[in-house]
Amino acid sequence: SPSEEYAARLAVQSSAQEKYYEEPMQMERGWRHHLVDTDGRSYVDLVNNVAGLGHSHPGVRDAASRQLGLLNTNSRFLYRELGEYAQRLADLAPEGLDTVLFVNSGSEAVDLALKLARAASGRPEVAALREAYHGWTAGADAVTTSAYDSPHALESLPGWVKVLDVPHPLRGAYTGDDAGARYAADAAAALAGWADTGTPVGAFICESVLGNAGGVLLPEDYLAGVYEAVRAQGGLCIADEVQVGFGRMGSHFWGFELQGVTPDLITIAKPMGNGFPIGAVITRREIAEALGREGMFFSSAGGSPLSCAVGQAVLDAMEAEDLQGNAQRVGERLRAGLQGLVAKHRLASMVHGAGLYLGLELVRDERTLEPAAAETAAICERLRELGVIVQPTSERQNVLKIKPPLCLDEASADFAVAQIDRVLSEGW
Numbered sequence: 001s002p003s004e005e006y007a008a009r010l011a012v013q014s015s016a017q018e019k020y021y022e023e024p025m026q027m028e029r030g031w032r033h034h035l036v037d038t039d040g041r042s043y044v045d046l047v048n049n050v051a052g053l054g055h056s057h058p059g060v061r062d063a064a065s066r067q068l069g070l071l072n073t074n075s076r077f078l079y080r081e082l083g084e085y086a087q088r089l090a091d092l093a094p095e096g097l098d099t100v101l102f103v104n105s106g107s108e109a110v111d112l113a114l115k116l117a118r119a120a121s122g123r124p125e126v127a128a129l130r131e132a133y134h135g136w137t138a139g140a141d142a143v144t145t146s147a148y149d150s151p152h153a154l155e156s157l158p159g160w161v162k163v164l165d166v167p168h169p170l171r172g173a174y175t176g177d178d179a180g181a182r183y184a185a186d187a188a189a190a191l192a193g194w195a196d197t198g199t200p201v202g203a204f205i206c207e208s209v210l211g212n213a214g215g216v217l218l219p220e221d222y223l224a225g226v227y228e229a230v231r232a233q234g235g236l237c238i239a240d241e242v243q244v245g246f247g248r249m250g251s252h253f254w255g256f257e258l259q260g261v262t263p264d265l266i267t268i269a270k271p272m273g274n275g276f277p278i279g280a281v282i283t284r285r286e287i288a289e290a291l292g293r294e295g296m297f298f299s300s301a302g303g304s305p306l307s308c309a310v311g312q313a314v315l316d317a318m319e320a321e322d323l324q325g326n327a328q329r330v331g332e333r334l335r336a337g338l339q340g341l342v343a344k345h346r347l348a349s350m351v352h353g354a355g356l357y358l359g360l361e362l363v364r365d366e367r368t369l370e371p372a373a374a375e376t377a378a379i380c381e382r383l384r385e386l387g388v389i390v391q392p393t394s395e396r397q398n399v400l401k402i403k404p405p406l407c408l409d410e411a412s413a414d415f416a417v418a419q420i421d422r423v424l425s426e427g428w
């Protein structure tokens, strides 16, 4: 029976593997920005920034099957696929970031970036922001400070992790035009304090838009100020672009471009393979060389001919379909629609983000900013009934996280806003 099948699917999984919804959905297939469940119901997918091109993209399917039938080995050999793909990624990165190391996921990319930065700077200490999520592997987990994603993170912080305040536009200490400079000055003071006690940081890691904090845009001049303070004490700056980079911002290919900065290391993964596992670190040659002699880094499947062929097909489709341009156009329309809901509904308090990475923050009281977490979960359940998949995010679980495939069209964006409007009108 369907319910036995359902129970069997859950029984073999750890309950730590989070599922969307009280009763998890059973998915059958996907197409563009639509997912279809086992009952044949179709949904607009607003949560999947991994399938950046859209689900089941034929270009990716064809590239993968062609390469599987031709060659799939590892990076201890030279082959055309890795050379070409790495060159394309380096061409997309700022000048000077000309060396690419391949892994299989975002967590691995973060671990490798930390390892490289610590080796190159000669210092183990790393500064990260509060409310951050950077992955589940040991290094990435250590710099994950979100009380939701890692409830004991702050009590069990390894000695080498230093935590800086999150510059939150709604909940932080500063607002106004100079907020970024003031937050950066606080960060510089904290960094100087650690340096004074003999632990200057070797690296600073930060998302360029704070994805897991709710799609929070950093205030103007913030990263420039923090990067300067980190570099002044000999540290390197890592931009974690796993969630927000790769065209999703619409106006720019990388999230850090919104802040006008150039990192020393970039981590990327999720959208690179449109669901196929690919991750990478892009950095400067001298940082990539810091690990030591040849043979100090190897990933069995990282940079395989298969993953590189898929990666190239993803970039081809992004260009051919102008998905970054679409992210800007549809993202602006979606943002305007959500902004209209802020004006109209008591719960809706602020729209975060840019391009097709947006967050709608829901609060019970504009004055106390009490997070509307239970309401956010219930609203997501209602939207599921109405054919829209959207999920809560942030440490407080009170932000509707909107990061659809980049192919989202205007009609689906309007449909999504109309459904959110309808649900918010239901008297919360």
Ligand code: PMP
Pocket: 105, 106, 107, 108, 110, 133, 134, 135, 136, 207, 211, 212, 240, 241, 242, 243, 269, 270
């Ligand atoms: N960095 C950031 C900013 C992320 O959001 C994530 C995943 N959500 C990761 C790293 C880890 O990526 P993965 O799940 O591919 O290991």
